Amino acid sequence: GAGVSQSPSNKVTEKGKDVELRCDPISGHTALYWYRQSLGQGLEFLIYFQGNSAPDKSGLPSDRFSAERTGGSVSTLTIQRTQQEDSAVYLCASSLRSSGYGYTFGSGTRLTVV
Amino acid sequence: AQRVTQPEKLLSVFKGAPVELKCNYSYSGSPELFWYVQYSRQRLQLLLRHISRESIKGFTADLNKGETSFHLKKPFAQEEDSAMYYCALKGAGANNLFFGTGTRLTVIP
Numbered sequence: 001g002a003g004v005s006q007s008p009s010n011k012v013t014e015k016g017k018d019v020e021l022r023c024d025p026i027s028g029h030t031a032l033y034w035y036r037q038s039l040g041q042g043l044e045f046l047i048y049f050q051g052n053s054a055p056d057k058s059g060l061p062s063d064r065f066s067a068e069r070t071g072g073s074v075s076t077l078t079i080q081r082t083q084q085e086d087s088a089v090y091l092c093a094s095s096l097r098s099s100g101y102g103y104t105f106g107s108g109t110r111l112t113v114v
Numbered sequence: 115a116q117r118v119t120q121p122e123k124l125l126s127v128f129k130g131a132p133v134e135l136k137c138n139y140s141y142s143g144s145p146e147l148f149w150y151v152q153y154s155r156q157r158l159q160l161l162l163r164h165i166s167r168e169s170i171k172g173f174t175a176d177l178n179k180g181e182t183s184f185h186l187k188k189p190f191a192q193e194e195d196s197a198m199y200y201c202a203l204k205g206a207g208a209n210n211l212f213f214g215t216g217t218r219l220t221v222i223p
Contacts, residue, residue: 003157033210040123042215043158043200056209091158103150103211105158 002026004106006092012112013082021077021109025094029104032069034077037089037108046090049075050097082113116141118203118214126220127191135186135217137175137201146204147177147184148211153197161186161199171195191221 005024013019025032034046045059049069060066064082069075079086090109095102117140127133139145149161162170164177164184175186184201198218202211 035213040215042120043202043213045210045212048209050209059210093158103160107157 006106006109010110018080021090023075023092029094031095033093035091084113087113116212120214120217122217124218128222130190133188133191135199137184139182139203143206148202149186150200151197193221196221
């Protein structure tokens with residue numbers, strides 16, 4: 001596609017439910033990143049995928065968070081047993097390689113846990 | 115450990131006035147520094163990076179290793195500059211960018 005596509009754009013879920021957030025990166029971009037944007041907290045790195053290499057999961061805040069990237073393209077971020085503190089905007093970005101200047105961000109998924 | 119500090123959450127300036135958005139970093143090696151901008155209802159996008167030493171939309175930023183700063187400057191602010199600005203750092207060999215908490219700039223007409 002022309003840009004990084006994220007779905008859904010908004011998600012309201014009940015505490016304790018599982019949610020899946022989807023990211024469709026720019027075609028040909030081998031690097032894919034998930035960030036969380038919370039009010040007053042800036043952007044928090046969650047996970048990084050590069051080609052077929054093992055992902056860098058160092059930013060995942062707990063074992064309730066997991067992510068997959070199938071076929072080197074689409075990625076899914078899963079949050080199990082959601083908590084209210086998980087409420088945030090989840091941003092996906094992709095780039096040709098691991099380089100800060102090449103990031104293209106999606107428009108994000110706003111997750112609200114009630 | 116790496117850290118990016120943007121001391122001002124909010125900054126307001128009048129149109130035509132100079133603007134400086136502060137960014138200080140903590141990193142033991144030689145980092146790459148970036149400024150990203152998010153306009154209202156738009157996606158986060160790259161504004162400029164220190165290694166290119168370019169001016170984008172009238173903005174410049176100089177990496178000062180002595181002061182560990184990467185302040186963003188523009189001599190004459192415009193209303194369309196109103197946005198959220200994030201300073202970001204990439205450490206050597208790192209996979210990802212480390213972002214500051216952002217500064218919301220409002221340019222008053």
